[in-house]
Amino acid sequence: MSAPGPRLGDEDDGGLRFWLCAVIGLGVVVIATVQLAGARLIGSVGSWAAYLLGGLLVHDLLLAPAVVLISIALLHLVPSRLRPAAQATLIVAGSVALVAIPVLGGWGRRPDNPTLLPRDYGLGLAIALAVIVAAGLVGAARAARAPRAPAAPRDPGGW
Amino acid sequence: MSTAPGRRGVGERIAAGESRRRALEGALGTRGVVPASRAAFPSRLHDERIAAILGLALGIAFAVCFATGLVSHLAQHPLDLGLLSMPAEPAWLYRVTQGVHVATGTAAVPLLLAKLWTVYPLLFAEPPVRNAAHLVARIALVPLVAGAIFLLGSGLVNITGWYPWSFSFPVAHYFTAWIVMGALLVHVGAIWAPARRGLSRAAARAPEPPGDGLSRRGFLGAVAAAAGAVTLLTAGQTVRPLRGVSLLAPRDPAVGPQGLPVNKTAIGAGVIETARDPGFALVVDGDVARPLRLSLADLEALPQHEAELPIACVEGWSASARWGGVRVRDLLELAGAGEVREVRVSSLQERGSFRASRLNAIHAAHEDTLLALRIGDAPLALDHGFPCRLIAPNRPGVQQTKWVARLEVRA
Numbered sequence: 001m002s003a004p005g006p007r008l009g010d011e012d013d014g015g016l017r018f019w020l021c022a023v024i025g026l027g028v029v030v031i032a033t034v035q036l037a038g039a040r041l042i043g044s045v046g047s048w049a050a051y052l053l054g055g056l057l058v059h060d061l062l063l064a065p066a067v068v069l070i071s072i073a074l075l076h077l078v079p080s081r082l083r084p085a086a087q088a089t090l091i092v093a094g095s096v097a098l099v100a101i102p103v104l105g106g107w108g109r110r111p112d113n114p115t116l117l118p119r120d121y122g123l124g125l126a127i128a129l130a131v132i133v134a135a136g137l138v139g140a141a142r143a144a145r146a147p148r149a150p151a152a153p154r155d156p157g158g159w
Numbered sequence: 160m161s162t163a164p165g166r167r168g169v170g171e172r173i174a175a176g177e178s179r180r181r182a183l184e185g186a187l188g189t190r191g192v193v194p195a196s197r198a199a200f201p202s203r204l205h206d207e208r209i210a211a212i213l214g215l216a217l218g219i220a221f222a223v224c225f226a227t228g229l230v231s232h233l234a235q236h237p238l239d240l241g242l243l244s245m246p247a248e249p250a251w252l253y254r255v256t257q258g259v260h261v262a263t264g265t266a267a268v269p270l271l272l273a274k275l276w277t278v279y280p281l282l283f284a285e286p287p288v289r290n291a292a293h294l295v296a297r298i299a300l301v302p303l304v305a306g307a308i309f310l311l312g313s314g315l316v317n318i319t320g321w322y323p324w325s326f327s328f329p330v331a332h333y334f335t336a337w338i339v340m341g342a343l344l345v346h347v348g349a350i351w352a353p354a355r356r357g358l359s360r361a362a363a364r365a366p367e368p369p370g371d372g373l374s375r376r377g378f379l380g381a382v383a384a385a386a387g388a389v390t391l392l393t394a395g396q397t398v399r400p401l402r403g404v405s406l407l408a409p410r411d412p413a414v415g416p417q418g419l420p421v422n423k424t425a426i427g428a429g430v431i432e433t434a435r436d437p438g439f440a441l442v443v444d445g446d447v448a449r450p451l452r453l454s455l456a457d458l459e460a461l462p463q464h465e466a467e468l469p470i471a472c473v474e475g476w477s478a479s480a481r482w483g484g485v486r487v488r489d490l491l492e493l494a495g496a497g498e499v500r501e502v503r504v505s506s507l508q509e510r511g512s513f514r515a516s517r518l519n520a521i522h523a524a525h526e527d528t529l530l531a532l533r534i535g536d537a538p539l540a541l542d543h544g545f546p547c548r549l550i551a552p553n554r555p556g557v558q559q560t561k562w563v564a565r566l567e568v569r570a
Contacts, residue, residue: 014292021348022295028341029302036334044325051324052335055308056301063272064279071202080371087373088381095269095385096392099315100407108320108409112426115415116320124406128392 082140089136093129100125200280203368204378211357212379213274214350220267221307221343227260228336231473234555235329247525250552254471257555258397261475264314265393269385271307273378296349303342306335318474319409329473396476410476416540419470419478422556425541428508430562439546441530441563445503446570448495455546458532461485461493466527472556482550484531488524491568499523501569504549507562516558522551530563 037045070090078086102108103121110116234245234253246252288294310332317328347354356362367374373381395405399412410420425431433439441458443451453461464486471477491499502523508514522528528551532539539545544561551559 014290017351018292018296018348022292022299022345025299025341025344025346025348026295028344029299029338030341032334032337032341033302036331036338039327039330039334041327042330043327047324048326048331048335051313051326052305052309055312056305059275059304059308060282064276067276083371084373084377088377088384091269091273091378091381092385092388095272096388096407098272099265099268099389099393102316102319102321103407103409105321106319107323108316110320110424110427112424113320113421115410115420116422117409118411118414119406119408121407124392128388128406132388 081143081146085136085139085143088139089133093132093136096128096132097125100128199283201370202372203370204373204375205277205280206368206375207353208357208362208365209375209378210274210277211350211354211362213270213277213382214354215358217267217270217274218343218347220263220270221339223263224260224267224310225336225340227256227263228333230256231260231555232333235473235558244519244521245553247522247528247552250468250527252553253555254397254469254477257471257473258394258475258477261314261318262390262394262397264311266386266390268311268315268389269382271311273382273385275304292349296345299342299345299349301342302338303346306339306342309335310339318476320474397471399478408476409474410472412476412478415478416542417480417534417537419480419534419543420472420476421542422472422474423508423511423513423561425545425562428506428511428514428562430507431541433507434541434545434562439564441547442565443490443494443568444565445568446496447491447568448497449493451490451494453490455532458485458530458547462489463532464526464529466529466550466552468527468550468552470550470556470559471554477556480534482529482531483533483535484529484547484550486526487518487528487530487549487551487566488526490530490566491523494568496568496570498570499568503565503567503569504560504563505565505567506560507564513557513560516549516560518549518551522554525552527552530566 036042036048042048074083074086074090100121103117103119104125106117106121108117230253288297313324313328313332313335316323317332322328367376389407391401391404392407393405394408395401395403396408396410396412402408402411402413405411412420415421425434439455441451441453443453462485463483465481465483467479467481469477469479487502491502499520501520502518503515504518505515518528529549530547531544531550532547534540534543539548544563547563548561549559549563
């Protein structure tokens, strides 16, 4: 096994630079939070806090684990030489699908304003995903035809 | 791996002055101190260089969003700010800054998700806290990550006209941006050294970590493709040539009465009756020598001017049109206004946060600032502000007051 390089998570252990950034940065965080909570027009601060923390929890407890599960499935279902194309396709398609949720749901539509959300977004998303998957299939076909690389050390791959 | 010559024990290493961490690593090899998270997340893509590159890209994206967001904030708030007052030229400035704001925020979605996924194992780091600095850095990650998700998520929802929450979007979006910037500063302080290492030339030359599946390069390429895809699929709401491929844009700049989208309709504003009232009159008053009361026919009889100006909405769409009408400065002159500090422009609309706007002195005096009566050769559609609306260069759409009933001069 080659010498381990620097690894993810090897952070600074607190020099002057860090503490300077920390004091100023946390100061800005505290001031901005107080200003927000005290703003005349903010409306419900509780609603803001719920959406703020809700987004974090949805990512950490739902979205990220879902990606892990999809990755495990990919490891078992897709042969290793086709895996890069499958991964890239899922990354692009997943991003597009996520960004499409608010327009697809159309919750902002108002009967008096047909210029807001004027398109057929279901059709739009289907076309976009079809193009992305087609590009992924082209990539996979090229990978399948390419000469096999010299045997690399077995590695479980992973997620 | 054969036994390394001169292998020393942990105790010896610590005695020789190595840190505990380094001694453990040296004596046991990486595997000895590999935290549980590393075994659970074996992909080679949870990698320092990837984290550094995505972090840099995301940092640039957030800096662009913050700067353009501040421009938009200043454009919508007290306008008499001396040098910080919104200029009237170039006319396209706000259209570009706000288009860039929304497009960059949209493109940042795949960047943020990829970055969070790259460092996700660190959420389960062992030990959870190494020292005081690590504790502070980890605490700052809560406002950073929660705030970043909030900014992108609430922005994407807001541009579709959907308000599922009960806070004010502009207020919350603005202050949360400051929270994220503060937390980002703490984060930059914490990851400065590893980020520099990850971005260094040596790291660029280092071979790909072993493993199969996507390579680092392939992963970054896929994330870039995702950012490009969401941009192409939405940016056509302001970059007109892209409207054919922007299948997921919340607006089509060509769809609307007279070929222009609408944000607030006449029905929504509750002005159907008052706007059509033949007795309509525009009032020009305040600090003026001769207060005016002008009917639509009076306005049509005054010297008419034309200007090609965009409607550039805070929600990131924009569309240009040829507007015709009376110059605001001609009206002010007719009313005998002297030195103008500000003009308050009020709508027939009786309720709502955007029923009035303010023109700063620069905008009020500009030759293209019109009380528009026409788009092209046709009278304004009711939804575009019939009988007359304000249209001025380099202003957010919400400040281009429609169904204007009164210009109140403040000297």
